[in-house]
Amino acid sequence: MLNLKEIVSVTLILFSVIDVVGSLPVIIDLRQKSGKIESGRATFASGVLMISFLFVGERILKLFGVDVASFAVAGAFIIFLIGLEMILGRTIFKSEINTGGATHIVPIAFPLIAGAGTLTTIISLRAEYQTVNIIVGIILNLGLIYAVLKSSGWLETRLGSGGLEVLRKIFGIILLAIAIKLIKTNLIADF
Template identity: 55%
Template sequence: MGFDWKEILTIGMVLFAVIDIVGTIPIIVDLRTKVGHIQSEKASIVSGIIMITFLFVGEEILKFMGVDVKSFAVAGSFILFFLALEMILGISIYKDEEPKTASIVPLAFPLIAGAGTMTTLLSLRAQYASINIVIAILINIIIVYVVLKLSGKIERLLGKTGLGVIRKVFGVILLAIAVKLFAGNVKGLFV
């Protein structure tokens, strides 16, 4: 179980779907409107470090704190649920007293390296070589960085109406992912 391009491609596509950086463009634009500048480099590096660290020590950290992976995933589903409600209803649930930046919270965690991503990493670790997972994470972090850097241009290209429509559509998709993450893990809490 060593370096394998096919595994890297498979893992990369799974992570790309779970991270869903393209789907978070409306959230990124909204965060930039609220806090001003988003540090793309910082958000990308921090989310990459969180993912790689969690890949190797995540399950042990959760066990040490007395939290199982299913509980972690259910908690993450609630965060995604509330983010989706913000997107769909145009309300603000997450409030920060005079936020200075959104690069770490909520962008790097939980949007990019959230509970869904972390749960996926633990599942991938059981099936694939760690080196391939790390390479796939790094490839996805580069994609995340590029999308974060270009979010302003994407915003201008789509306009306010286009972003509003995309925000609502991706809000519903995010809500569906939250429900799926919740349903897939909540049963495990009661057995």
């Protein structure tokens, strides 16, 4: 059943993890190098990746003998590290972004939007939220992603580098809190 509280929670969690606003400097750089960003295609490809992983991800885990609660804790550690990256301004994960190839799929749809952190978060959310609410949260995020990609030039001039940095730090703190909640909830479930 649709649950507004769950939808809002999932939407905010995914928005923080995807961090499309925090990725604006990379998106702006790619737009300058390639001439334009194919917002519609990038958004569609991201959505296909996220929704596919929502349904197939758990089966892949079962293939390796891993339960969703354990994967949720592992995902929480990744979310925690992403939050630390955002707050401290340090790179923990090696960047896999390149500027060659189809700019709408690589690197924007994957790994920038639907990267390891996002996919891990989606499967981790299955441990706590209903699938229908996760799908609605993904769709709402796809709308936000499309809007940000489409208006990246306008956002660059309005926010400035200081504004983008403040947003990045705020979402970093939110991610740390989410990670701690996921760890606490899923570790208690095992006892």
